[in-house]
Amino acid sequence: MAESDSPQSKSLHHVAYTTRDPEATYDFYSTKLGMPLLRTENHVNGDGWMRHFFFDIGGGEAIAFFALGDVGEDADFKTEISTGLGLPTWANHVAFRLDTIEELDAMTARMHEHGIEHVMRIDHGWCTSIYTLDPNGIMVEFCVTTDSAEFDSQTPEEALRLLRQPVEEFVDVVDESAAELV
Numbered sequence: 694m695a696e697s698d699s700p701q702s703k704s705l706h707h708v709a710y711t712t713r714d715p716e717a718t719y720d721f722y723s724t725k726l727g728m729p730l731l732r733t734e735n736h737v738n739g740d741g742w743m744r745h746f747f748f749d750i751g752g753g754e755a756i757a758f759f760a761l762g763d764v765g766e767d768a769d770f771k772t773e774i775s776t777g778l779g780l781p782t783w784a785n786h787v788a789f790r791l792d793t794i795e796e797l798d799a800m801t802a803r804m805h806e807h808g809i810e811h812v813m814r815i816d817h818g819w820c821t822s823i824y825t826l827d828p829n830g831i832m833v834e835f836c837v838t839t840d841s842a843e844f845d846s847q848t849p850e851e852a853l854r855l856l857r858q859p860v861e862e863f864v865d866v867v868d869e870s871a872a873e874l875v
C-alpha cells in the first residue's frame with residue numbers, strides 16, 4: 694500500500710485515563726464541566742474487574758476513564774499522570790477547545806459556581822487558556838485559539854527545524870506569558 698493510501702486519523706475518538714474514584718470523576722466532568730456521560734462498560738477480567746466510562750467532549754469525541762480492580766494494577770498506582778511520573782503537573786494534560794474568549798469566561802464562571810476554586814488563566818499569545826486539576830490529579834485545560842494566523846504560521850519544515858533546534862540556541866529566550874488565578 695502506498696503511503697498516500699494509508700489510513701489517517703480523522704480526529705480523536707477518545708483518550709483514556711484511570712481513576713480511583715469514579716463518583717468524583719463523574720461529578721467533575723459531568724456536573725462541574727457539563728460533559729454528559731455517554732457510556733459505561735463493566736467487565737470481568739480474570740479474577741478482577743474494570744469499569745470503562747466515557748464523557749462527551751463535543752464533536753463526536755470523548756474522554757474516558759478506567760476504574761480497576763485486580764486486573765494487574767499496583768495497589769498504590771498513581772492517577773496523577775505527571776506528578777506520578779516525577780514530572781511537573783502541567784507536563785501531561787488534556788486540552789479542550791472552546792471557540793471564543795466569552796466561552797472561556799463562561800467556563801471559568803461555571804467552574805467557580807461548581808466549587809472549582811483554583812483556575813489559572815494564561816495568555817500564550819496565539820491562544821488563551823484556563824487550567825485546573827481534575828480529582829485524579831490530571832491537568833485539564835480549556836483553550837481558545839485567539840490568533841489562528843500565528844498558530845498556523847509555521848510550515849511543516851519550519852516546525853521540524855524548531856523541533857530539532859539545539860537547546861542552547863533558545864534557552865536564553867524569556868517566556869513573558871502571564872499566568873494569573875481567575
